[in-house]
Amino acid sequence: MCGIAGFSGVPAAPETARATLERMIHTLHHRGPDGYGFHVGDGVGLAHARLSIIDLATGQQPIHNERRTVWTVFNGGIFNYVELREQLERQGHRFYTQSDTEVIVHLYEQHGDDFVSHLNGQFAIALWDAERRRLLLARDRTGIRPLFHTRAHGRLWFGSEIKALLAVLPQRATLDPTGLAQTLNYWGPVDPATVFEGIHSLPPGHVLTVDEGNRETLRRYWDWSFPVAAEQTMASARRMFGSEEQAAAELRELLIDAVRLRLRADVPVGAYLSGGLDSSGIVALIRRFTDTPVRTFSVAFADSEFDESAEQAAMVRHLGTEHTTMHCSRRDIGMAFPQLIRHTETPILRTAAAPLMLLSGRVRSEGYKVVLTGEGADEVFGGYDIFKEAKVRRFWARQPQSRFRPRLLERLYGYLENSPVGNAAFAQAFFGKGMEHIDRPIFAHAPRWATSQHALRFLSADMRASIGDWQPLDGYEQRLPASIMSWHPLARDQYVEAKSLLAAYLLPAQGDRVAMANSIEGRFPYLDHRLIEFANRLPPSWKIRGLTEKYLLRRALDGLLPADILHRTKQPYRAPDQTSFFFDGKPLDYVADLMSSERIRAAGYFDADATGRLFDKCRHGRAIGFADNQAFVGILSTMLLDETFLRRSSSDPHGALCSD
């Protein structure tokens, strides 16, 4: 829930500070339509846009401690606030609201900066310690809630979305070439980078403090961490977990508790049903182990390659939930895309976020503010094809002459119309590439990034020059933990996936932004950090058994789901890509305008001739591969970003900061 914004540093007159905060927070109205709150102190300004979910009566922010020396605004949910409050009250702290927010200020008094380690939740927090004249920013462990910051005019400025910063610092509306290249390559920028020059994203699991002397300290308090592979024997697993059956039972208890905590709300709660194992499992756990009534929602597509409505309907029948299906057409996606990019504030390579934005609108219109989803299960329990693909490629690499081993790849990607393994000889040639990276942590991701790198071909000569000699594989590896090669290969792949796809793309572009576009709070039980820590200690063969993904999760959910859902092979959630923008060979009007050679040249990011050829290929329905589709969606979304944020600000250079 909510949006936050503010600054610390050079003091401003209270009325000017308040006006500045209002300009920032009004851009986040969609995140918090239920009211605004402000705190202006000497050297600090905090603003909050509220989506009321817990403590509807007295939960307004900012919230302060007993002596009014510690103030906070926060976005998200602290799910264990009931237990934390009991402890804090025993320790003598007095509460003046019923909100989850209030535990933050008292925990900070009790534990200092380490208070974040006590939180089970999804949060972006700004906390002002008036006595030490010190600002603290904190973000949840996996990156569910966003938080951006930048420095200007002797202050540190922060906001839940970049638009809050641009409202007072329009000079920041400049595209960062490296951020763009990263996004086109890895699917999202690598934090702290964003696609806006000088604007940083606070990395997940980190605390940033700015003290009175304006000194910044960035500290990591949590990370995805895995055991050393050599010490991860079956004997050690048996000591730690007992039998597989006992581990599955422990996992089920953890899942029940993760779900139970995420049902804490003073408003009704809904859930998304994709038709797959993960979301079905969440709804089944709610139905079986809680008294909470739950309403379910799903997306259906006309195109059978993407549609899962038969599986969704089977699950609805099994669970007996009141269910709403939103039908989404290619045209719906194309028409919603500009609004989507206003929310994502970054280029994207797939359109799959657009139906989710439309779905959250439907959820909101039905009177709901909170939905639980299955996000995270694939990262935590080893569900993605990329993990199985890497497993087969490593197996193959041990006997490169084998003609049988690469044929295991044919068992993957069965759901794709134009499957990359549809032709065995080419699949072998394609997946056989990149084998030289076998001893590198990015081994699993090199083929995916080779596909997305196609988009970089379209960059203009100027952009290429600005990017310089950036090397995508080396560049990413520099960001990885030093110990990563001591982990099991699956653990390495999970880590890179948790950072490059989950934190940089799925949680922002397909999670927070598209839900918050319609004031909906998504909650993700599989990303409870206790579950992640439990799963990271599991032996890899309990995650992927043979080529069966999420093995232990299936065992934990056994008996709760119909057999065909329980044993169904993972189908990733996707939507029609470039075909959403052309109808009978004609582009949507805004697409024709933005992709015209004049607009491409004027923006300067892409080569107009090359882009024109891609446009023609798409228009004639000849772009069938992922590489072309992703390049097209990436270029179009960059042009929308230009239209929405960059071009507008350059034509209005004086709409600047009013506070100084």
Added chain:
Amino acid sequence: MSNEPKEIEAKIRSYILENLLFSNDPTELPNDASLLDRGIIDSTGVLEIVLFLEGEFDIQIKASEMLPENFDTVNNMVAFVQRLRVAVQ
């Protein structure tokens, strides 16, 4: 329709430059360069080439002929198309 290797080559080169390299610079496409190694075609990209070759040269390509060695370079594609066209005549 001509069977001249030069004409076949010109058509294949023009298609690949335009539709896979998105370029009009012929130096980007040496005739003996591996399109797979250079990342110019992925395993779905080959379907595009097959559709093009079948339509342009009036040939039928069997699944058993969809091998990297037939499609990996411009030279190999030219030789492959020639072989098929000789076979149908």
